[in-house]
Amino acid sequence: MPRLRVVKKPNESADIPEADAIQVELEQELSDETKESQVDLAAQQRQEDKEKKVQEESEEVITLKKQLEDVTKAVEEHKKLAEQAQRERQAAVEHSQKRDAELTTAGDRVELAELDAINNAIAAAESEAGAAASAWSTAKAAEDLNGEVDAQRRLARAETRLVQLEDGKASIEARREWQRVQPKKAPQPQTLDTYIDTLPLNGSQKDWLKKHPELMQDPKKNVRLQNAHYDAEEKGLVGGSEAYFKYVEERLGYRQAETEVDDVEEVDDKPERKAIVSAPVSRNPPNSSGRPSSTRITLSPEQRSAAKAAGVDEVTYAKQLIKLQEMKRSGHYSEN
Numbered sequence: 001m002p003r004l005r006v007v008k009k010p011n012e013s014a015d016i017p018e019a020d021a022i023q024v025e026l027e028q029e030l031s032d033e034t035k036e037s038q039v040d041l042a043a044q045q046r047q048e049d050k051e052k053k054v055q056e057e058s059e060e061v062i063t064l065k066k067q068l069e070d071v072t073k074a075v076e077e078h079k080k081l082a083e084q085a086q087r088e089r090q091a092a093v094e095h096s097q098k099r100d101a102e103l104t105t106a107g108d109r110v111e112l113a114e115l116d117a118i119n120n121a122i123a124a125a126e127s128e129a130g131a132a133a134s135a136w137s138t139a140k141a142a143e144d145l146n147g148e149v150d151a152q153r154r155l156a157r158a159e160t161r162l163v164q165l166e167d168g169k170a171s172i173e174a175r176r177e178w179q180r181v182q183p184k185k186a187p188q189p190q191t192l193d194t195y196i197d198t199l200p201l202n203g204s205q206k207d208w209l210k211k212h213p214e215l216m217q218d219p220k221k222n223v224r225l226q227n228a229h230y231d232a233e234e235k236g237l238v239g240g241s242e243a244y245f246k247y248v249e250e251r252l253g254y255r256q257a258e259t260e261v262d263d264v265e266e267v268d269d270k271p272e273r274k275a276i277v278s279a280p281v282s283r284n285p286p287n288s289s290g291r292p293s294s295t296r297i298t299l300s301p302e303q304r305s306a307a308k309a310a311g312v313d314e315v316t317y318a319k320q321l322i323k324l325q326e327m328k329r330s331g332h333y334s335e336n
Helices: 032-094 098-101 107-141 145-181 192-198 201-210 219-234 242-250 301-310 314-330
Strands: 006-007 022-029 294-299
Touching: 006 219, 022 314, 032 107, 032 145, 107 219, 107 314, 145 219, 192 201, 219 242, 294 301, 294 314
Parallel strands: 006 022
Antiparallel strands: 022 294
């Protein structure tokens, strides 16, 4: 059986033989009540979307304000620490000549190198905090939330590092002050090993330092040792443990870092086949966009002739035929 030709407009059937049946596709008109209902629903949906957007923007503004307050507070604390560190460095510079004149033992020279190393580390941490604060401002201006969070984390790490460094510096200065007020004794020769024995370290750490005296004698290497030590503490490594020494030795170049290999889960050689689920095809899919849906009706050759005899086009005839069928179904029309 040949496939029926589809007609949507009156003139499209002109080239179809009258002896052939055709299929007329009509657009169903929506009632005024349905149109008003759809307009109301669309307006209501737009209002709900607008209110939801306002609510989301309000919550986002509150979150950003809270983040701004936290970062502002952290920046202020950083400024106070930086000012305090600047005053301490200035005081150290003013008394450097006097301090150098008082150095008479190897222990004094090592403590001085240790203080210099801590001061350098403090300056580096302050620079890192300043860079993080600047990055946060840039991310805030660009509305880059991920950038803001990353900058906050960097700033928090720098602040934590500053606190640790300041604690270490205060400990050394307190020890030096205690030694200063002690009764003067005749200077005793002190070796590097005997000085290491006086440090507040456990036995394994002291033994390790004695095996690497260059770390106490060379200021630059001592700075690297201090940085490796604080980084190990940040990672939660216990001083004197095997993991602690492994990490420090890798940082200082005494041990080659081991290559980390991620565990790879074994998988089946055959790729997993996922079933492709498709929706069934609908000849008349539901239309929720407000546009009229369409329907089709077949006109036989006799019905096409009847339309021509009535002086109407076949599309109009098809519309009237559908209305007649609807009236019959509703009981408003009877052939009897």
